[in-house]
Amino acid sequence: MTQQELLQKADRYFVGGGLGEFRLPPEVALVVSHGRGSKFYDVDGKEYIDFLLGSGPMILGHCHPAVVEAVQQQILRGTTFLALNEPAIHLAEKIVEAAPCGEKIRFVCTGSEATAYALRMARAFTGRDRILRFEGGWHGVSDAALHGARPSPPGGYPVTRPDGAGIPKAWSRDVLASPFNDVAQARHLIEMYHDELAAVIVEPLQRCIRPRPGFFETLRELTTRYGIILVFDEVVTGFRLAWGGAQERYGVVPDLAAYGKTISGGYPNAAICGRADVMDTVNAWRPAANPQRAIVSGTFNGYPIAATAGLATLRELEKPGTYERLYAMGNRIIREIEAMGKEFSIPLKVGGEGPVLQVLFTEDADIVNYESMFRADKAKAYTFGVELIKRGFFVSPYEKIYLSVIHSDEDIDRMLEAAREVLRTEIAR
Ligand SMILES: Cc1ncc(COP(=O)(O)O)c(C=O)c1O
Structure with a gap:
């Protein structure tokens, strides 16, 4: 069956066409075929680097x-x-x-x-x-x-x-x-x-x-x-x-x-x-x-x-180096995305800690509580997330970026490059 046919079937049988509160807009809707390592593939064969990881559990990547x-x-x-x-x-x-x-x-x-x-x-x-x-x-x-x-x-x-x-x-x-x-x-x-x-x-x-x-x-x-x-x-x-x-x-x-x-x-x-x-x-x-x-x-x-x-x-x-690796990747993402914000004059902050992050479009100097998160620009966060998905980086629009020990430096390079393009062409306009 094609992805389109499966999506239609999902719409026919699932409440709201999905499995729960998580849903994707039609432009990036997909059905997962299989995953391996830091990536998964949709039914049409498109590859995604997975930064959602099943909402966290797949910290070793898929099919470790x-x-x-x-x-x-x-x-x-x-x-x-x-x-x-x-x-x-x-x-x-x-x-x-x-x-x-x-x-x-x-x-x-x-x-x-x-x-x-x-x-x-x-x-x-x-x-x-x-x-x-x-x-x-x-x-x-x-x-x-x-x-x-x-x-x-x-x-x-x-x-x-x-x-x-x-x-x-x-x-x-x-x-x-x-x-x-x-x-x-x-x-x-x-x-x-x-x-x-x-x-x-x-x-x-x-x-x-x-x-x-x-x-x-x-x-x-x-x-x-x-x-x-x-x-x-x-x-x-x-x-x-x-x-x-x-x-x-x-x-x-x-x-x-x-x-x-x-x-x-x-x-x-x-x-x-x-x-x-x-x-x-x-x-x-x-x-x-x-x-x-x-x-x-x-x-x-x-x-x-x-x-x-x-x-x-x-x-x-438990093996040595796990948390150092997760934090090294996460800290790099924080540093580079915040630098991109400055470069393109987009007020943003990357919240979270090394292994779990979130990009927030906000003028606030600090994200201290729900109220400061509530004030952040959700439309921009949504555009950022959806545009990353279009480019083959799977994230939850508005939500967290999860890292796994299996993400490679190349995965991070590619995601940061895509983030840069999205910020420059879709958000800074
Ligand atoms: C901090 C926290 N607590 C509890 C839950 C609920 O877990 P579950 O979705 O497995 O019921 C979640 C789910 O995302 C969570 O992030």
């Missing part, structure tokens, strides 16, 4: 031989058992030993589950219901997470509203929001609600916004003081910003961390990892009558094939 071989072997040993299995145990050890907060772990399947259940554990442990989150952070699609994720316009702290239809408004009472990086506001809210707050949840690199020095230290100090569970959503940053994730990179240890993407090796897998006493809320041996007993369980938890892929991925990432 170590992952493929490990998965092939596991498939021959069986698919899923619900019972304990070797790959899940080995992956658990890797993550718990790598995570600065790691004492115990529970596997789930998606990042959305991981954050939702981390919050459930915090509520069970503390006996409190309220959560403080940071405006504009993305913690997936649970009812709680979809309060204050995409407010338009920003502001109105600490009140949150559902980000979409179908979400009970009752959550607005329990999910409070504060602006990222605002120490004074966070302090004010934590002090005001301290005896009602179960958790403070934060994306340590919020989208592409770097934390200001002292912000996490303050959260840590206040949550410890009031017995509130500090949750780092490391679904993007885990094993990407550093072997020990954002906790290691920023030097602050939360009580719980949610993992996904990178630990999955490209198969559905995610986890909650952290303090043994808090994690013990979901200990199935605890009597149902125990007031702290929470339930987190699922058919595919500890799915052996995903655990095998995740383990093979982490074994590759």
